[in-house]
Each structure stands twice: as C-alpha cells, then as structure tokens.
Amino acid sequence: xxxxxxxxxxxxxxxxxxxxxxxxxxxxxxxxxxxxxxxxxxxxxxxxxxxxxxxxxxxxxxxxxxxxxxxxxxxxxxxxxxxxxxxxxxxxxxxxxxxxxxxxxxxxxxxxxxxxxxxxxxxxxxxxxxxxxxxxxxxxxxxxxxxxxxxxxxxxxxxxxxxxxxxxxxxxxxxxxxxxxxxxxxxxxxxxxxxxxxxxxxxxxxxxxxxxxxxxxxxxxxxxxxxxxxxxxxxxxxxxxxxxxxxxxxxxxxxxxxxxxxxxxxxxxxxxxxxxxxxxxxxxxxxxxxxxx
Amino acid sequence: xxxxxxxxxxxxxxxxxxxxxxxxxxxxxxxxxxxxxxxxxxxxxxxxxxxxxxxxxxxxxxxxxxxxxxxxxxxxxxxxxxxxxxxxxxxxxxxxxxxxxxxxxxxxxxxxxxxxxxxxxxxxxxxxxxxxxxxxxxxxxxxxxxxxxxxxxxxxxxxxxxxxxxxxxxxxxxxxxxxxxxxxxxxxxxxxxxxxxxxxxxxxxxxxxxxxxxxxxxxxxx
Numbered sequence: 001x002x003x004x005x006x007x008x009x010x011x012x013x014x015x016x017x018x019x020x021x022x023x024x025x026x027x028x029x030x031x032x033x034x035x036x037x038x039x040x041x042x043x044x045x046x047x048x049x050x051x052x053x054x055x056x057x058x059x060x061x062x063x064x065x066x067x068x069x070x071x072x073x074x075x076x077x078x079x080x081x082x083x084x085x086x087x088x089x090x091x092x093x094x095x096x097x098x099x100x101x102x103x104x105x106x107x108x109x110x111x112x113x114x115x116x117x118x119x120x121x122x123x124x125x126x127x128x129x130x131x132x133x134x135x136x137x138x139x140x141x142x143x144x145x146x147x148x149x150x151x152x153x154x155x156x157x158x159x160x161x162x163x164x165x166x167x168x169x170x171x172x173x174x175x176x177x178x179x180x181x182x183x184x185x186x187x188x189x190x191x192x193x194x195x196x197x198x199x200x201x202x203x204x205x206x207x208x209x210x211x212x213x214x215x216x217x218x219x220x221x222x223x224x225x226x227x228x229x230x231x232x233x234x235x236x237x238x239x240x241x242x243x244x245x246x247x248x249x250x251x252x253x254x255x256x257x258x259x260x261x262x263x264x265x266x267x268x269x270x271x272x273x274x275x276x277x278x279x280x281x282x283x284x285x286x287x288x289x290x291x292x293x
Numbered sequence: 294x295x296x297x298x299x300x301x302x303x304x305x306x307x308x309x310x311x312x313x314x315x316x317x318x319x320x321x322x323x324x325x326x327x328x329x330x331x332x333x334x335x336x337x338x339x340x341x342x343x344x345x346x347x348x349x350x351x352x353x354x355x356x357x358x359x360x361x362x363x364x365x366x367x368x369x370x371x372x373x374x375x376x377x378x379x380x381x382x383x384x385x386x387x388x389x390x391x392x393x394x395x396x397x398x399x400x401x402x403x404x405x406x407x408x409x410x411x412x413x414x415x416x417x418x419x420x421x422x423x424x425x426x427x428x429x430x431x432x433x434x435x436x437x438x439x440x441x442x443x444x445x446x447x448x449x450x451x452x453x454x455x456x457x458x459x460x461x462x463x464x465x466x467x468x469x470x471x472x473x474x475x476x477x478x479x480x481x482x483x484x485x486x487x488x489x490x491x492x493x494x495x496x497x498x499x500x501x502x503x504x505x506x507x508x509x510x511x512x513x514x515x
Contacts, residue, residue: 011504012437014314016349017315018311018313018349019353037350038353098437099413121414167513174514201508201509203512203513205505251353255357
C-alpha cells in the first residue's frame with residue numbers, strides 16, 4: 001500500500017469519530033443500525049456472545065451474507081478476518097467492503113504472525129490491550145485501533161483496563177526525556193519510530209475506538225470520557241430486549257458523552273440489557289483478548 | 294420612540310460537533326486565527342457568523358439533528374444571515390434533494406447522491422483549480438464522497454469534474470463533496486470566512502501542516 005492510500009484509510013477512520021459501529025448479522029439488523037444512526041456496521045454471522053456460547057472454530061462470515069448487507073446500506077461496511085488469515089482478508093478486499101477487522105473474536109489462523117496489512121489497499125482495524133500492541137499493529141499497517149475488551153460478555157471492565165493502560169503509557173512517554181524512549185520501547189515492545197511519534201503527538205497516531213463489552217449508553221459515554229474516539233458495540237445491541245431503541249440511545253450517549261443529562265435521558269426505559277458475564281468466571285483458555293500479541 | 298439594541302457583529306465560526314471530522318475543521322480555523330466554537334446544542338448558535346457541517350456519516354448526523362431539535366435552530370439562524378458550509382456528509386445535510394431518501398436541512402437547491410464513487414477502495418486524492426476560491430490549484434480528498442448531480446438556478450457551480458459537481462454555492466451556503474480540512478490548504482476555509490464577513494489571515498497554505506495536525510485538539514497527554 002502506498003503512503004497516500006494509507007493516508008486515505010486513516011482519514012476514513014477520522015470521519016467515523018464520535019460515532020458507533022454496530023455488529024449486525026443480517027440485512028434487517030443492518031437497516032435497524034443505519035436507521036438508528038450507526039456510522040458503520042460490522043457484518044458477521046454470529047455476534048460474539050453466540051460465538052462464545054457455540055464454541056468451535058469461528059471463521060470469516062459467508063461472503064454472500066456480507067455482500068447482501070453491503071447492498072442494503074449506504075454507511076461503511078466492515079467485516080472480520082481471522083488473525084493472520086491473509087487469504088480471508090484478500091477475499092474481503094475482493095468483495096470491496098470498506099474496512100477489515102483482524103479480530104480475536106474469530107479463531108486465530110496464525111499464532112505467530114498477524115496479517116501484513118501493508119500489502120493491502122483496503123484499511124484494517126486491529127485490537128490492542130496496551131500501547132505496544134497498538135503500535136505493533138500500526139507498524140504492520142493497521143489504519144485504526146480499538147481496545148480488545150472481552151467481546152460477548154457485556155462487561156466493560158477489560159475495555160476500560162486497555163484504555164487506561166494505553167493512556168498511562170502515552171502519558172509516561174509524552175513526559176519522558178528522549179534518551180529514555182529506547183529503553184521504554186524495548187521493555188514494552190514498542191516500535192521505536194512510532195514511540196517517538198506518540199511522544200510528540202500525546203496520543204495514538206491513528207483513531208482509537210473502544211470495543212468489547214459495551215452494553216449501555218453509560219458504557220459508551222464512559223469509554224468516550226476516557227479518551228476513545230468512538231465506540232464499537234457488538235452483542236450489546238442485538239442481544240438486548242429492544243435493539244432499535246438501545247441502538248439509538250447509544251448513538252445519542254456517544255455524541256453527547258460529556259453531558260450527563262443527555263446520557264441520562266438516553267438511558268431511560270431501554271428494557272433489559274444483554275446478560276452479562278463476570279470475566280473471572282470465564283475459563284482462561286476462552287479469554288479472547290489473549291489471542292494475538 | 295423605539296430603541297434598537299444593536300448587538301455585536303457575529304464573528305465566531307461554529308463547527309457542528311455531533312460526529313465526524315470536527316477537530317480537523319477547528320484546527321484549520323485556528324490556523325486562520327478565527328474565533329471558533331464547537332456547536333452541540335441550540336444555544337451554541339448564538340452569534341455565529343457561520344457554521345461548518347463536517348464530514349462524517351450523514352444518516353447519523355441527520356438523526357441527531359432531528360432528535361435534538363437542531364434542524365429548526367439551523368433554519369432559524371440561517372434566516373438571520375448565518376452562513377453555512379457543508380463538507381461531504383455536511384453537503385448531503387444541506388441539499389434540497391438526496392437521491393433515494395428524505396432531505397435534512399434543504400438549504401441549497403441541488404440534487405446529491407450519497408456515496409457516489411463506491412467503497413473505500415474508490416476513495417482518492419486529486420487536485421483542481423477553483424477560480425473563485427484561489428489562484429493556485431487546491432488539493433482534493435474524496436472519501437466515500439457523494440456526487441452533486443444537478444443544481445438549481447440560484448446556485449453557482451464552483452467546480453465541475455467529469456459527470457458531477459464537486460463544489461457549489463448560493464448566497465448563504467457553500468458545499469464541497471471533498472474534504473479541504475484533510476489537507477494543508479486553507480483556501481476554502483478562508484473563502485468561507487470571507488463569505489461570513491470575517492477577516493481571516495491571508496495565507497492559503499500551511500507548510501507545517503501534516504495529517505496528524507488535528508491531533509493536538511484530541512490529545513491524551515499534554
């Protein structure tokens with residue numbers, strides 16, 4: 001990918017700032033999401049909560065289903081490829097969707113290598129738990145980052161941990177004398193040039209969204225107040241009692257994240273949120289955030 | 294005897310801050326040394342000389358404008374002379390006709406088609422001369438851009454490319470389907486400020502601009 005193409009891909013993510021990207025599994029849900037004010041949809045066969053429940057190997061979704069969703073909406077369409085599965089990514093690029101999520105929600109295809117995203121024209125978003133992971137993905141060509149909160153749990157605690165970790169590391173770096181950056185980069189696994197860039201910018205060099213476990217308008221506003229540029233909602237909408245209403249409420253709360261009165265209004269009368277999962281109750285081998293490095 | 298209170302001349306440029314490329318516009322206004330304000334609710338429109346509707350997703354922006362009563366507020370302030378400029382999604386919001394769907398603000402007589410080029414793989418950079426705006430060619434960034442198909446009699450075409458119109462204006466509204474806020478060129482922001490009756494700095498190009506320049510308005514660490 002040439003630099004100009006990468007620039008356009010980073011800039012598309014900039015246009016999504018302040019917005020909500022919603023997981024959808026069919027045309028009907030995609031239309032509900034678009035109508036509610038989603039800035040993009042993530043087309044996938046099963047939301048993370050069902051992937052978690054069903055077990056087995058989770059792969060890229062049926063391309064015919066993704067194509068149908070692409071036809072049904074005018075907002076950007078994203079879809080997931082397995083970590084390291086560059087052929088799934090090639091297929092998604094051939095489908096001409098707008099963004100690929102190289103995602104830990106699917107079963108990894110490669111335990112050593114993530115996709116070399118610089119070989120593609122299509123943009124990628126990748127998950128990260130800390131600054132090192134975020135910068136390694138950017139070094140591989142990711143044009144957008146998201147937290148790697150524990151998907152399908154309706155529990156925001158891991159997304160909060162990732163965002164706080166990244167913010168802490170960014171603050172440390174920003175205040176560090178330049179001669180200390182090499183050691184910090186070595187210890188934390190940061191590509192050095194990108195570490196210098198973060199130190200200069202005081203933030204990640206690309207747009208950073210919250211993802212994983214966001215289930216309520218308050219969760220979305222929390223992540224925004226912690227400094228995220230926008231929000232992904234996976235199972236949180238279509239596993240709740242009234243998806244259309246909750247989708248609209250999360251859009252409102254994300255736009256007005258600093259206005260408690262408006263977030264309160266958005267939170268009234270939404271019905272049941274998705275059922276939640278305590279992270280400690282999940283068997284360690286089923287923790288999705290540990291996939292990828 | 295009647296007393297007319299003459300208020301201060303509006304001198305602030307607002308940027309609609311609901312979703313999308315807000316920081317990028319604010320950063321350009323800062324470079325032109327223009328006073329600016331983020332606009333999120335009806336009271337924020339007071340004293341605005343102009344309002345920029347940024348790029349983002351037009352369905353999301355339209356929905357938020359409607360539920361928070363801002364469509365009415367924008368109409369009212371446009372009526373008292375506030376100028377408007379829509380980039381990309383913002384242009385869709387301002388159009389009287391949007392292909393296949395309902396319009397939002399309807400403040401410039403034109404027909405626009407959402408996502409006129411295709412997917413993100415069809416986004417591109419180019420360059421063009423817009424005589425009314427600047428004597429030098431302007432860099433253009435198209436990101437999943439709409440296409441203006443036709444304009445009404447009172448609308449002036451500023452830039453036509455192939456089979457579509459990329460920039461147009463009437464006496465109160467400017468629209469561009471591309472994103473000047475994603476380039477180092479200030480010419481269109483300057484042009485809009487002049488239309489608002491303001492006095493921006495005279496430079497058209499920021500040599501020290503780069504694609505991360507907006508980030509100083511969205512920092513985690515200072």
